Amino acid sequence: MLKGLIFDLDGVITDSARYHLAAWNALAEELGIKLPAKASDELRGLARMDSLELILRYGHQENKYSLAEKEALAAKKNMAYQQAIKKMTQADILPGISELLEQAKTNGLKMAIASASMNAPTILKQLGLLKEFDAVVDPKTLSHGKPNPEIYQKAQALLDLEADEVISFEDAASGVAAIKAAKQFAVGIGDSQVLGQADLVVSDTSQLDLTKIVATFKSKKV
Numbered sequence: 001m002l003k004g005l006i007f008d009l010d011g012v013i014t015d016s017a018r019y020h021l022a023a024w025n026a027l028a029e030e031l032g033i034k035l036p037a038k039a040s041d042e043l044r045g046l047a048r049m050d051s052l053e054l055i056l057r058y059g060h061q062e063n064k065y066s067l068a069e070k071e072a073l074a075a076k077k078n079m080a081y082q083q084a085i086k087k088m089t090q091a092d093i094l095p096g097i098s099e100l101l102e103q104a105k106t107n108g109l110k111m112a113i114a115s116a117s118m119n120a121p122t123i124l125k126q127l128g129l130l131k132e133f134d135a136v137v138d139p140k141t142l143s144h145g146k147p148n149p150e151i152y153q154k155a156q157a158l159l160d161l162e163a164d165e166v167i168s169f170e171d172a173a174s175g176v177a178a179i180k181a182a183k184q185f186a187v188g189i190g191d192s193q194v195l196g197q198a199d200l201v202v203s204d205t206s207q208l209d210l211t212k213i214v215a216t217f218k219s220k221k222v
């Protein structure tokens, strides 16, 4: 029986994913690295240092910097990102999300955030949504990033639920892979070719219909 919903944040609750990408693209350019178009999808969902490593690999620079230098590069990206998200408000909640959260609450569903971002609490506060969630996973407590299932398992544990009692929402292929590895029902938001592993894919958040999602959840044994 469905008892809870687990959400990624960037690209699901709000479009902060574009600020992450813009900040990474700026850093890549500075390092003289030309990222292929597919890097945008690959970077979605990846933890901060995993994202930097991916970018450096594209530039064949994975052995060029010391750990301290890499940390400085990641901190530089984070400063640009934090500058960009400063102006976010309630108006930046993606279409259909407020309605979905409201409906879930009315139906007594528990809710958690499973974001790899250390900036997630700041964004949730700016969107006025921090109090809507029963739990927010702290990525600092995790050993592995997405696509490892750890973050979704942690969110589920914080809600005190079983894998077959939750539905999880993601915009990244790495995130959908994490949800499926956690044996949960996955709703993908975005391109169905990229998110093919999900149990259900919608093109954008305005297409999220809890009644329909629950019907598919009930008809499908994960």
Ligand code: BG6
Pocket: 009, 010, 017, 020, 021, 043, 044, 045, 046, 047, 048, 051, 078, 115, 116, 117, 118, 119, 120, 172
């Ligand atoms: C994820 C984003 O939610 O958080 C990634 O999809 C990002 O793009 C990751 O790299 C880590 O975020 P932060 O804010 O801790 O650097």
Ligand code: MG
Pocket: 008, 009, 010, 011, 012, 017, 044, 045, 170, 171, 172, 175
């Ligand atoms: Mg995301």
